[in-house]
Amino acid sequence: MTEFRPEPPLNLLSPVEVRASLTALGGLLKACVEEGAGIGFILPLSLERAEDFWAAQLPAVEAGSSFVMIARQEDEIAGVVMLVLAPQDNGGHRADVAKLMVHPNHRRKGLARKLMRAIDHLAKSQDRWLLVLDTVTGDRAEQLYPTCGYRKVGTIPDYAYGSHGTLDATTVFYKDLR
Numbered sequence: 001m002t003e004f005r006p007e008p009p010l011n012l013l014s015p016v017e018v019r020a021s022l023t024a025l026g027g028l029l030k031a032c033v034e035e036g037a038g039i040g041f042i043l044p045l046s047l048e049r050a051e052d053f054w055a056a057q058l059p060a061v062e063a064g065s066s067f068v069m070i071a072r073q074e075d076e077i078a079g080v081v082m083l084v085l086a087p088q089d090n091g092g093h094r095a096d097v098a099k100l101m102v103h104p105n106h107r108r109k110g111l112a113r114k115l116m117r118a119i120d121h122l123a124k125s126q127d128r129w130l131l132v133l134d135t136v137t138g139d140r141a142e143q144l145y146p147t148c149g150y151r152k153v154g155t156i157p158d159y160a161y162g163s164h165g166t167l168d169a170t171t172v173f174y175k176d177l178r
Contacts, residue, residue, distance in 0.1 A: 004125035006118045009072045009111075015062045018054065021070070024077045026051035032101040038136030038162045038170075039099055045163075060084070067122060071102070071111040078106035081115040083122050094130040095123050100141065112141075116148040120177055129177040136162060137169035150175045 006012055013021065029050040033041045041049075060066035065087060071079035079102040086094045097119055102111050123131055135141040137155050146152065150173035159170035 002125045004122045006069060006121070009078075010114060010118050011070050011072065012122065013061075013068045013070060015058060018058055018061050018068050021077060022051045022054050023047075025054040025068075025070075025080060028077055028080060028101055028103050029053060029099075031103050031105075033163050035104045036163055037101060038139055038160070038168055039101065040160070041163060042161055042165055043163050057082070067126075069115060069118060069122065071106075071115055073106050073109070073111070076103075078103050078109075079111040079115055081119050083119055083126070083128075085126060085128060093128060094132060095126065095128040097131050097133040100133075112144055113148065116144070120149075120175070124177055131175045131177065132172070133174075134159075134170045134172045137171045142171050145173045148175070 004012065026047050027050070029041070030045050030047055032039065033043065033045045057066060057068065061068060065085045067083040069081050069083070070077045081100040082098040084096040084098055086092070086096070100112060100115060123129070133145065133150070135145065153172040153174060155169050155171045157169045158167040160168060162168040
């Protein structure tokens with residue numbers, strides 16, 4: 001494995017930094033869900049519940065099986081993305097890209113694209129070359145991922161409840177970094 005260091009405004013958080021950033025990460029999650037992001041939460045979402053989500057990620061970050069990368073703007077966390085290494089014996093070449101979020105106040109600045117480029121480099125540094133992700137069908141992210149080199153696999157109808165409590169389809173993507 002090679003060492004990975006993202007360039008500013010990106011930062012790969014250590015477990016200590018994740019713990020210190022729980023309120024900021026929770027605020028980002030809450031703001032994105034309130035804007036309609038389909039990232040696993042239903043409204044209303046309390047800040048406490050959003051912080052609890054990030055706190056629950058700490059054991060995996062501490063174990064080195066999950067990574068949290070942020071983008072900073074004006075000294076605040078403006079975006080985040082996670083890389084979750086596949087834990088299976090037969091999955092040592094793959095990882096999931098999860099929880100890509102950019103705060104509504106910081107969208108249209110290229111942060112999502114920067115985070116996605118950096119996640120590729122992080123995955124390679126972990127000897128992972130097959131990346132998988134899914135997004136709500138029809139969401140703005142569905143348009144982003146192909147421009148980042150992801151290929152659409154297909155759509156699963158009624159996959160999960162969206163933030164407003166209605167069932168949404170999900171679109172699955174993958175990227176081969178070889």
